[in-house]
Amino acid sequence: xxxxxxxxxxxxxxxxxxxxxxxxxxxxxxxxxxxxxxxxxxxxxxxxxxxxxxxxxxxxxxxxxxxxxxxxxxxxxxxxxxxxxxxxxxxxxxxxxxxxxxxxxxxxxxxxxxxxxxxxxxxxxxxxxxxxxxxxxxxxxxxxxxxxxxxxxxxx
Numbered sequence: 222x223x224x225x226x227x228x229x230x231x232x233x234x235x236x237x238x239x240x241x242x243x244x245x246x247x248x249x250x251x252x253x254x255x256x257x258x259x260x261x262x263x264x265x266x267x268x269x270x271x272x273x274x275x276x277x278x279x280x281x282x283x284x285x286x287x288x289x290x291x292x293x294x295x296x297x298x299x300x301x302x303x304x305x306x307x308x309x310x311x312x313x314x315x316x317x318x319x320x321x322x323x324x325x326x327x328x329x330x331x332x333x334x335x336x337x338x339x340x341x342x343x344x345x346x347x348x349x350x351x352x353x354x355x356x357x358x359x360x361x362x363x364x365x366x367x368x369x370x371x372x373x374x375x376x377x
Contacts (some may be wrong), residue, residue: 263308
């Protein structure tokens with residue numbers, strides 16, 4: 222009798238554990254990103270330079286908790302503005318980015334610049350804006366309005 226109870230409890234335990242694991246997998250519990258570079262948002266910097274669109278360039282490091290927390294918003298923005306901006310992720314610790322990193326003023330991480338190769342223009346977005354998606358969008362929309370004015374003025 223004890224053997225039957227133990228076997229029944231063991232089977233019940235296995236069923237519960239496998240059900241819980243299946244639920245966790247189905248709901249993306251194991252898809253959690255561990256570092257910013259896991260997100261793979263945007264295009265390479267060199268490709269963005271050749272484009273006519275301005276770029277939103279994110280300078281990050283993989284050990285930065287703030288960078289990791291910002292990445293879901295950066296990904297959402299990249300989907301919202303896919304036709305208007307190129308989104309670029311630049312790992313500051315990657316030697317490939319050394320010259321660019323030295324050229325921009327990085328005071329912390331993440332750092333976001335809007336870079337416009339067409340007008341040889343770039344500006345730093347204040348880090349107080351990063352966590353507020355509506356403010357971030359306001360700044361991106363503002364730049365697009367200014368760029369539209371520059372485009373009109375250059376056609377005259």
